[in-house]
Amino acid sequence: MKNYTKKTLMTGLALTGMFLAACQSPEETNVEEQKELIIGLDDTFAPMGFRNDEGELIGFDIDLANAVAEDLDYEISFQPIDWAMKETELNAGNIDMIWNGYTITDERAEKVDFGIPYLNNSQLIVTLEENGINEKSDLEGKVVAAQQSSSAVEAIESDASNISEKFQNGEIVQYPSNNDVFNDLISGRSDAIVVDETLGRFYMNQNPDAAYKVLDEDFGKEEYAIGFRPDDDTLREEINASIENLMENGTYDSIYAEWFTE
Secondary structure (H helix, E strand, C coil), rough: HHHHHHHHHHHHHHHHHHHHHHHHCCCCCCCHHHHHHEECCCCCCCCCCEEEECCCCEEEHHHHCCCCCHHCCEEEEEEEHHHHHHHHHHHHCCCEEECCCCCCCHHHHHCCCCCCCEEEEEEEEEEEEHHHCCCHHHCCCEEEEECCCCCCHHHHHHCCCHHHHCHHHCCEEEEEEEHHHHHHHHHCCCEEEEEEEEHHHHHHHHHHCCCCEEEEEEEEEEEEEEEEECCCHHHHHHHHHHHHHHHHHHHHHHHHHHCCCC
């Protein structure tokens, strides 16, 4: 009788423990998990996030993300992804944030929730001096390239002039990376390219021997923000608050000064 009672008591305690564990919220059972975040990025997007000669990830967004991680005591890792699949990777749970010069657009806002804007940008039209292109209307009949699934493509296609319909073959030539886009221009396969100003000016400064020309006209002003899953409200608010804090205490300005000059 004594053994039976002991076994019954142990079984009851085990079942109670299982019930309590099942009733605990994810916040209570996965505290350590929640302190680890994976950031998805295009690791060729200089100066936001790219690899140096040693293969290390560096850039403005890398430094800002690391500063936020230190501020909030998070462990973060960076996961290079196919930029055309960024929202799919996020919503599938393979990454926790899209953070790499990610432009706010209406189309993207249907798939992700954006954090606060943290950097201004524009879509530059870049050509070569020899191409004789001086304004947006000169792109008619020309080959124009941009990165696949980028905000550059969205900006061109939504431009009020409908100029993209007048490009050669009525299309935008698209490549997986902006490096490919610039190579296409230098090789003469494209007459002009459309790229983020942050990347475009950095790239041209690194390659001063090429006779690049930036048109006065562009394809619109933009803002960068972090992309979150729509149900990650707490994480989004926490990251937003940290970025605002870094802007107030001077950390953001120090990072900005390291990567950007007039």
